[in-house]
Amino acid sequence: MWDARALRRLIRLPWRSRARIERDIDDEFQFHLDMRIAELVARGLAPDDAGREAARRFGSVDDAREYCRSMDERSTTEQHRRDLVAELGSDIRFAVRQMQRSPIFTALAVITLSLGIGATTAIFSVVDRLLLNPIPFADGDRIVNLLRSNLEGNLYVVPTPKLVEAWRKGVRSLDQVATYGYDDAIVAGRDEDEEIPAGKLSADVLPMLQVKPLIGRGILPEDTNIGAPRVVVLGYGFWQRRYAGSRSVLGESITIDSASRTIVGVMPRDFTVPFMDGGARQIWLPLEQNVEAEGGQAIAKMRPGVSREQVNRELTDVMRALGAESPEFEEWKGLALRPQDYLGPMTRDNLLILLGAVGMVLLIACANVANLLLARAATREREFAIRAALGAGRWRIIRQLLTESAILAIVGGALGVFVAHRGLELIIAMRPDRLSELDEVRLSPTVLLVSLGLTLVTGLLFGLAPALFAAARDIGHALRNTTRSAAGHLTARRFRGALVVAEVSLSVLLLVGAGLLIRTMVKMQRADIGFESSGLVAADVRLPEARFPKREQRRVAFEQIMQRVRATPGVGEVTWSMGMPPRTGMTFGKLEIEGRALKPDEQESALWSQFAAPEYFRVMRLPLVAGRSFSADTGRNAVIVSETMARRFWPGTSAVGRRLRLMEKAEWSTVVGVARDVTVPSTGGKGDRRRNLQIYFPFSGDFESATLIIRTGSAVADLPRRLAREVATVDPAIRVRDVTTADQTLAKELAGPRFNMSLLLVFAGLALMLATIGLYGVIAYSVSQRTRELGIRLALGAGRPAVLRLVISQGARLTLSGVVVGLAAASGLTRLIQGMLYGVGPLDPMTFALVGVVLGLVALLASYFPARRATRVDPVIALRAE
Amino acid sequence: MARDPIDLLHGTLDVLVLKTLSWGPQHGYGISRFIEERTRGVLEIEDAALYKSLHRLERDGSVEAEWGLSENNRKAKFYRLTARGRQELRAEANTWRQYATAIFSVLETA
Helix, strand or coil: CCCHHHHHHHHCCCCCCHHHHHHHHHHHHHHHHHHHHHHHHHCCCHHHHHHHHHHHCCCCCHHEEEEHHHHHHHHHHHHHHHHHHHHHHHHHHHHHHHHHHHHHHHHHHHHHHHHHHHHHHHHHHHHHHHHHHHCCCCHHHHEEEEEEEEECCCCEECCCCHHHHHHHHHHEEEEEEEEEEEEEEEEECCCCEEEEEEEEEEHHHHHCCCCCHHHHHHCCHHHHHCCCCCEEEHHHHHHHHHCCHHHHHCCCCEECCCCEEEEEEEEECCCCCCCCCCCCCCEEECCCCCCCCCECCCCCCCEECCCCCHHHHHHHHHHHHHHCCCHHCCCEEEEECCHHHHHHHHHHHHHHHHHHHHHHHHHHHHHHHHHHHHHHHHCCCCHHHHHCCCCCCCHHHHHHHHHHHHHHHHHHHHHHHHHHHHEEEEEECCCCCCCCCHHHHHCCHHHHHHHHHHHHHHHHHHHHHHHHHHCCCCHHHHHHCCCCCCCCCHHHHHHHHHHHHHHHHHHHHHHHHHHHHHHHHHHHHCCCCCCCCCEEEEEEEEEECCCCCCCHHHHHHHHHHHHHHHCCCCEEEEECCCCCCCCCCCEEECCEEEEEEHHHHHHCCEEEEEEEEECCHHHHHHCEEEECCCCCCCCCEEEEHHHHHHHHHCCCCCCCCCCEECCCCCEEEEEEEECCCCCCCCCCCCCHHHHEEEEECCCCCCCCHHHEEEEEECCCHHHHHHHHHHHHHHHHCEEEEEEEHHHHHHHHHHHHHHHHHHHHHHHHHHHHHHHHHHHHHHHHHHHHCCHHHHHHHCCCCCCCHHHHHHHHHHHHHHHHHHHHHHHHHHHHHHHHHHHHHCCCCCHHHHHHHHHHHHHHHHHHHHHHHHHHEEEEEEECHHHHHC | CCCCCHHHHHEEEEEEEEHHHHHCEEHHHHHHHHHHCCCCCCCCHHHHHHHHHHHHHHHCCCCCEEEECCCCCCEEEEEECHHHHHHHHHHHHHHHHHHHHHHHHHHHCC
């Protein structure tokens, strides 16, 4: 009886139910009483007496039954737990052995999963940070940026301290209001002064964000009083770099902007203030409470449950009330903005498109894993059948398969975390300038958990499918069928074929998208921008106000600098402007054209503006199509306009000699010339036509900083240093910064499209790779299953080319269906990325054709290797096998 | 090996059951008969207490139970000593021997 223990463990009885336990106890007691009575009767007692005596000797049946029941229930539960642990252990051991036995399958599945999950996690982290949870602080979803805007809503300006104060007192839907500003500060170093980005905080910023300094204290209210002792709170990076993270910095002095300040604290790593542009600040200073100051950023926390519309209304109401005494507020309204409002619809759409693209990659990865698991399940059919015959329950086999896929999913997920980490670094490295928020993106624990969950679900789902396939099969049928006859069940084979078709079509979709974006990049880089950018270098030159307080002094300094630089070897021509196109200024105002009534929307035109020295157009090689450039004796009231602007406001006639003004009752300015449009390629269909409304004003000594534009003969090495040296001979206080070429500036304009293109290209590449793996897997599997059939064909005289064709045509059929479906889907879906395209239509035939060809080639390659193996089948061995 | 004497007496039945099972698997009635015969009727154990002991030992993992057929072809629950039960028996028997020796050494000095 005890010899059957091994068997009993294999076919374990289900755990006993409560009713079963009670019945067992009753049976056991009944057996005992019956035996006892029989014994007593045998000794000569009358049956009635024997029954009474047996009951007496048993004692309290109820008590014993109750006790035994509680014991049995406990041991059943414990047994249950022990069995589970033991079975899980054996499942895991078995799964690991299975994986070791087929390392290629395991590697493919794990790589597939980790790429899919890693890419999804990285992109989702970005979306999470930029769209879903843009302010990573306590109650971040209630933090808004307070601005005022003109009534047309096309101009946003930061509020003045007076207005902030009025809002703080008057807007009931806001809980807290804080202000901050930023500027560059010059920190005295041991050898050389250093210019670093600094932030200025009011005392309520840190409490609102509920951020505590890493060490020391933050900015306190008394620090912001005028004339208070000067203090500074260090940023984490600066603290690490300059003080090597020493905790004894507290109390030390540091010279900032020529004044000594006491270090009172250090902020945590990654600390930044919401809505702050230009990335991390290195030091934090108190923002002086100066009502007369120009104003800075204002942030506020809305009360819980308050809508932004309500806040906007109250902000505007307060401004109206204020407008009664200060008319400058009358034509403004108040606005509370969230970070998402700054991203603009383009960025938001781009992110969603990227999310969609990465979702497709994940889908392909899932399909691939499903395919691999299904293929393997088919080869293991006999194994399952044998195990079922030996008494393993259906549930047990399903659980075994689930364990295997869960292990795959966990390993793939762990590697996926690594991929996500590196992917995020890559995304941050590629980011365009204006998405500086990306620097703060971290793999959030939530996102990590979500994708780990995703992994598990993926693994379990696709582990379950083959498990159900296997479990649903009749055992005897599977056992009779040897592997040679089971060339894969028709349904399973069709399902796997469909998976490959789906993978191929998703890759086609992504490749078409990536292809269109590549064409966009090429078109944008080749676009005619109006001037000749190669060989142009720009440098920001700043004349410190303290040294050059008067306009005339600055004018002379600008002139001297130009002379010095022009004499530098390698430098061709030199001119002054404000910024390198397309990064120049904008002018808002009420445009008036003499002798022509403008419609209100024309009046409000925002014009792209530039200040140009007389040589500007020659140096830029930006041709004047009419009139002439400014000259030394041009008055201040001359302007040059772009072709588009001339056509728009003086249609049919020459603009030269006509007059316009940008402010009511200002002096009229005379158009002296018409320049070619400076056209910067931009995505989004037609682009902004207003961008080509350009106006040039004569450059004067009005500014304390200006852009020096140089046309160099050849690539000049160490130009920045030479420039600095030449400029220093004019005056050592003059600073030269940001020496960049025009091509670099243009490249930055294209950074956004290039970013989109690179990401989509990476996804498309991943998709193609995964789909290839999938296709290869299906063909290779089918060849291994058809060894006997192929052997017979060869034995009957089919030539090797015929067998090669047979196998490749199978791959070709799947690929062709996938390509057709994918191209059809693409022709419907590329409309969605129309906003990301330039100079190429969403149905660009060249891209579509090329993608079809690329996929065809890849598919050919993926089926060629298994096909070649098929032709090497030795008919004799193939027939003898099994 | 100081132990509470009450605890020791409580364990008495358990150790007798374990000892009985060390000769081979047996059902509850068989165990009861075996102990009666061995002690020549001096220890008449209440059956309820015996079954409590058996189920307690089963929970502790000292015995395993299995349904089988009795000598008169009836379905009966058989108990069998596990490795752990064997260990337990050795330890308990030792304790008992020491205990009994101690008691005797007191009683015999009179």
